[in-house]
Amino acid sequence: MTSAYSDPAPVTVRVPAKVNLELLVGPARDDGFHTLSTVYQAVSLHDDVTVALDDDWGCSVHGPYADVVPSGASNLALRAARLLADETAIDTPVHVSIVKSIPVAGGMAGGSADAAATLVACDRLWSLGLSTEELEEYAAELGSDVPFLIRGGTAMGSGRGERLAPVLARGSYHWVFAISDIGLSTPEVYAECDALRGDTPVPDPVPNPELMSALRTGDPHVLARQLTNDLQPAAISLRPELGELLKSGLAFGALGGVVSGSGPTVAFLVEDVEAAIDLTVALTATGAAREVRKAVGPVHGAHVIPARVD
Ligand SMILES: C[C@@](CO)(OP(=O)(O)O)[C@H](O)COP(=O)(O)OP(=O)(O)OC[C@H]1O[C@@H](n2ccc(N)nc2=O)[C@H](O)[C@@H]1O
Ligand SMILES: Nc1ncnc2c1ncn2[C@@H]1O[C@H](COP(=O)(O)OP(=O)(O)O)[C@@H](O)[C@H]1O
DSSP: OOOSOOOOOOEEEEEEEEEEEEEEEEEEOTTSOEEEEEEEEEEEEEEEEEEEEOSSOEEEEESTTGGGSOOSTTOHHHHHHHHHHHHHTOOOOEEEEEEOOSOTTSSSOHHHHHHHHHHHHHHHHTTOOOOHHHHHHHHHHHOTTHHHHHHBSEEEEETTTTEEEEOOOOSOEEEEEEEOSSOOOHHHHHHHHHHHHTTOOOOOOOOOHHHHHHHHHTOHHHHHTTOEETTHHHHHHHOTHHHHHHHHHHHTTOSEEEEOTTSSOEEEEESSHHHHHHHHHHHHHHTOSSEEEEEEEOOBOSEEEOOOOO
16 A cells, blocks of 8 residues: 655755855954955855755765865754754754855855755755745854855845845856865954954944945946955965965956955956956966856855756
8 A cells, every 4th residue: 555645855955156245344243253244146156955854864965075075963054954953843854965066165155055055955845834034044043144045146244244135236247266275264264354453443344335336237347346355365364375366367357356255265257258268268277276167146046956867
């Protein structure tokens, strides 16, 4: 006799990386986090995260970065699944399988992206029916930029980066990312930023209206002039070669360049897809980056895709 009930099929969610178009870092708060004003853009470097019911909680990581991502309890995606289960009184464990293509510890929020994808996937697998707002609240418990990876597109982040507001952005932008061999630790880069500032008083960050205007034009030449990152001097202080990489990209024709978040990935904004190909070839030839990848932004946040058939 067949049962009327069958286990739900695994759910796969595709999730983008991010770049900060503007990252203004204010003073350190009592809880150790820094007050931020940032503008995130989701870009088309993706991880795919699949959740499936299993006898026990587990995680596996696949792809070129598998060796440098923990697959145990510290994996942020597995932590996301367990947090959501605890908060919603679910007691059916899942296995989380990550096909990782977002650079690790690169300032592109790869771990946060996997956590965001897992929340969206588990919501579907467990038929929780949570709203985007509810998922973003759980996301904020996992990390400052996890909520943005659920939302995607282009958005402003305040607080420690977790409070999101929409931004009116026109057009589609072409990016080239120069990815380093070895990652940088986000807390170390914030600490270096504090050390470089010393005793200089730091005001609360105020969003730059010229960036908002630039995003409304849809013109990459205009946007390129507004790219800003207060963590860039800290990232360059820890990795002086990033300064040279930025200069090379601009010399090879990028409209603008900026360290992505806490680095060490460097993001170059270019005019169009041909310029992206040219810059990718030129930067690859220098050997100054482990890998050079093209992407477009903005793209959607974490979203369910049809299951892979292997
Ligand atoms: C720098 C940014 C820019 O978007 O991204 P990444 O470059 O790491 O991707 C973010 O602020 C990173 O966000 P996320 O990676 O989620 O950081 P969290 O897990 O919340 O915090 C990790 C650590 O970073 C520092 N931190 C983070 C956010 C913040 N507003 N102030 C901080 O000082 C703290 O030392 C904290 O313990
Ligand atoms: N699912 C995950 N993907 C990537 N890194 C993870 C994950 N879970 C935990 N980590 C850890 O988080 C650290 C930060 O990774 P990541 O989010 O890629 O960088 P960044 O904060 O620079 O954007 C890594 O060094 C890794 O050890």
